[in-house]
Amino acid sequence: MMDFIIGHYNYWIVIVLMMVGLYTVISRGNLIKKIIGLNIFQVSVFFLYISLGTVEGGAAPIIAEGVKVYSNPLPHVLILTAIVVGVATTALALALVVRIKESYSTIEEDEIHNLDHSL
Amino acid sequence: MRPNLILQVVAKFVIPLMILFALYVQFHGDFGPGGGFQAGVIFSAAFILYSLVFGLDTAEKIIPAHWLRILAALGVVIYAGVGVASLLLGGNYLDYTLLGSNPIAGQHLGILLVELGVGITVAAAMLIMFFAFAGRGRE
Amino acid sequence: MIDIVIDITLLAFLAITSVAIVRMTNLFAIVMLFGIFSLLSAGLFVVMDAPDVAFTEAAVGAGISTVLMLATLALVKKPREPFYNEAPHAHRAWLSLVVVAVTGAALVYGTWDIPRFGDPDAPAQTHVARYYIENALPETGVPNIVTAVLASYRGFDTLGEVAVIFTAAVAVLLLIGGRRSKPAVEKKDKREQDEA
Structure with a gap:
């Protein structure tokens, strides 16, 4: 039982983070907060990948003498590039927020809806 | 902006070390943790620190905006160019074995060049984004 | 054993930080908390034997993306107000809570079949990963397998x-x-x- 909990604890926290991110995206109206929610969701996916690649008693995947067990290098490669691409897309989203603020002079979703309907 | 003496002195001390560390991460990435993505981000962080402490106009004098645009494109061109070079030498696209005198040397050279391209593009792209956001606030 | 303890503690911190981010309304505080969130995740990546990823996350998450978000906040906040608070939300929260709870329950049910954390015989470790670990050094001459896979394979x-x-x-x-x-x-x- 204890083994099962320790063995799956990582995945459960990943799910908690994922759901916190999803909740922020669908329940909050502020656009910057929505972007932060998306980022939390994204980090939870990173943890899912890295958790799946971890090997018990393994070392970092850099070949060294006397080390027999390495963790899986493939998720590291995928997530490494995903982090940098993630910040690039976040910057793009923030740029869109800045433009929305300049056109509507608000970044609250409800107010933007009202402005659209009052035109 | 009001100059802050302590920040400026500390920044002058830290920024060269950051750039040196970025170069170490870039070129030592084959043997230790590191590589083009990390080095590019650390390099751009050094310049962002500089422009936060000394002001945006001073930073833009050091790296003009049009240079950054050229550098961002240059990195992608270096990466894709390595692929074309290996095509011209008779291999597959991005197959580095033919670039050197033996396969290992070829792989080494190919990985080094590719990581250099990645580092240049990432550093330039991050700086472009930061300057776009910071420059928008200026009247 | 100490690995597991650090792993569990840091993951609990992460969950608490994320809940704090959702519950706060001051956007400056939220952005700073997000920086802390990224730093904690960088620490966790080190514990999970991924130094390359930790490196990137520490530089990108705690550095660049925080600076970009602060720059955006400076552009969107109302003039003359030092802080930016999000407007109180008009939607009812329970509907989104139900959606999130149902999705989360389905995902937790899905974890029953995942091999346990760190299992060396999990399917993820037995296919292409083994090939990379055995052949990266002889084929590319680069000891860092992550760099070899990233740039070459x-x-x-x-x-x-x-x-x-x-x-x-x-x-x-x-x-x-x-x-x-x-x-x-x-x-x-x-x-x-x-x-x-």
Whole structure:
């Protein structure tokens, strides 16, 4: 039982983070907060990948003498590039927020809806 | 902006070390943790620190905006160019074995060049984004 | 054993930080908390034997993305107000809570079949990963397997990623690169004044 909990604890926290991110995206109206929610969701996916690649008693995947067990290098490669691409897309989203603020002079979703309907 | 003496002195001390560390991460990435993505981000962080402490106009004098645009494109061109070079030498696209005198040397050279391209593009792209956001606030 | 303890503690911190981010309304505090969130995740990546990823997350998450978010906040906050608070939300929260709870329960049910954390015989460790670990050094001469896979075995993938970053930079430049045009309202006022 204890083994099962320790063995799956990582995945459960990943799910908690994922759901916190999803909740922020669908329940909050502020656009910057929505972007932060998306980022939390994204980090939870990173943890899912890295958790799946971890090997018990393994070392970092850099070949060294006397080390027999390495963790899986493939998720590291995928997530490494995903982090940098993630910040690039976040910057793009923030740029869109800045433009929305300049056109509507608000970044609250409800107010933007009202402005659209009052035109 | 009001100059802050302590920040400026500390920044002058830290920024060269950051750039040196970025170069170490870039070129030592084959043997230790590191590589083009990390080095590019650390390099751009050094310049962002500089422009936060000394002001945006001073930073833009050091790296003009049009240079950054050229550098961002240059990195992608270096990466894709390595692929074309290996095509011209008779291999597959991005197959580095033919670039050197033996396969290992070829792989080494190919990985080094590719990581250099990645580092240049990432550093330039991050700086472009930061300057776009910071420059928008200026009247 | 100590690995597991650090892993569990840091993951609990992460969950608490994320809940705090959702519950706060001051956006400056939220952005700073997000920086802490990224730093904690960088620490966790080190515990999970991924130093390359930790490196990137520490530089990107705690550095660049926090700076970009602060710059955005400075652009969108109301003038003369030091802080930016999000507006109280008009939606009822329970509907989204139900959606999130149901999705989360389905996902937790899905974890029953995942091999346990750190299992050396999990399917993820037995296929292509073994090939990379055994052949990366003889084939490329690079001891860091992550670099070898990133730049050599999966070079096409990385070329695509670099192109994405370049495209994002171009798009940001197109959106907010130039000088700001005057807001429409001011322009109209000015025209009326000119006519008068």
